[in-house]
Amino acid sequence: METEVKDQLVSIEKPELVAPPNWEPVIMGILCNWCSYAGSDLTGTSRIQYPPNIRIIRVPCSSRVDPWFLIKSLQTTADGVLVSGCHPGDCHYITGNYFARRRFLVTKKLLNFVGFHENRIQFSWVSAAEGPKFAKVVNKVTEDIKKLGPLHLYKKENFDKK
C-alpha cells in the first residue's frame, strides 16, 4: 500500500490532526434492497475483489435513506458514506429514487457547506446486474476517502468523554 509510506496523512478538514499509522477508513454503505444490494451480492458471487472498508446496510429503497442516517454515520464511526440505489426509472417502487435524488443533493451540499469534504458523502446508481460496477464504485470511494484522511468532525465520542 502506497499510502503508508507517505510521510504523514492528515485529516483534510483539520490539517493539524495526523492519521495513525496503517489507518484504514470505515465507509458506511447504504444499499437498496432491489438493485444495489443484489449488485453487491453479484460482485461477491462473481469473485470480484473489493475493499473490505465498506460496512453494508440494506434498506428497502434509496428513498428510505433519511439524511439523518448520513449525519449519524458520520458522527459515529464512519469516515465516509456511500448510498446506492436503482438507476432512475428502475426503482422497485416506481418513483422512490427520484425523491431520494433531491434529498441526496441537498444533504451533500449542506454537509459540504458546514465543513465536510464533498467526497465524504457519495452516491451511486448500481443495478442488480452491475457486479463489476459495484466493485469499481467501492474502489473509487475507498481511494477518495483514503486521500482525505480520518474524519474528526463532530464525532460523538470526542466530545462526550469530557
Place this chain on the structure above:
Amino acid sequence: MNYTKQIQDIAAKLFAEGKIDVFVGYRLNGFDDNQVPVLITDPQDVCKLVFTDKSVFNLVNYLKTDHTRRKRVGLVVKGCDSRSLNLMLTESQVKRENLYVVGICCEGVVDDAGQKMQNCTECVVPDAVVYDELLGTSGRDGSGRDGSGRDGSGRDGSQTHPYTVNVDIAALAEKPLTERTAYFEEVFENCIRCNACRHSCPLCYCAKCCIDQETATLYNGANTTSAAFHALMTWSLHLAGRCVDCRNCEKACPSHLPLHLLHKQNESVIYENFQEHLAGVIPDDRGAFYKYSLKDPDDFIM
C-alpha cells in the same frame, strides 16, 4: 408602517360580531418600544394591540399552542408569516375556516438596533398571500395579489420574483473548506441546545420531535458541540424546501447563532438545481422534497 388603529378596530369588530375566540397580535413589552406577541381573549384588552415596524415575530407560531387549537382565531400576518401560514394550511395543521387573517403589506421590520432586518432587505414577497383583510398598499411591484397566492396574471411567485443568493452564503461558499469548518465549529460550539429555534419555528409542529426521542437520536439531550451539530443539521434538513425565511429562529436564539445560513444554503441549492424557491407562496405546494422531476441533476451520482 403603523397599522395599530386599523388592527384594534378589526379585532374589536370581530369580537363584537362573535367571529373569533382569541386574537393573536403584538403589544408593547412595557419597558421600551420593543414588542411581544399577545393572545387576546377579552374584548376590553383590544386597546393593547399595536403594529409598527417593531412587530418582528411570526405569530403563526402561536397557532400550535393549546390556546388557539380548535378555536376561532384572528391573527396578524406579514408577508413571510403568511407563507408559513400557507404551509401550515397545506400540511393540515390548521383549518382555514377557523381563522380570520389580517394580512399586512409589509414594508420591512427592524431589529433592536433600528436597522432593517436582512431578510426584509432581500424580501420579494412583502405582501401577505393569505388573508381575509389586507392592510396597506398591495404590491410593491404592482402585481396586485388576490389572496390566492397567484398574482393578477395567474403566475406564481417563483416566476414573478427573481432569486438572489444570500450575501452571507455567497461569502462563505468562496472560503476554503478548512475555514468553513472552523467557522461552523464555533457556531455549533456556541449552541446551548435550548431548542428555542425549534419552538419558535411555525413549521416545527410535531408533538414529539425526533431529536427528543431517546432511542432514535445519538445524544439524548446532551449539550455538546456534536449534539448541537446533530440537532441543528436534522432541524435544517427537515425544513429544507419549507423554510420561509421569517428568521423567527434567529430572533429567538439566545446565543445569536447565524441559523439562517443553514436554511439559506438549502434554499440556494434547491433553487439552483430544482428551480424552486419561495415556499408557501402557492397554496397546496408542499415544497421541493414532495415532488420530483426527471430532469433533476444526476451528475453528482456515480
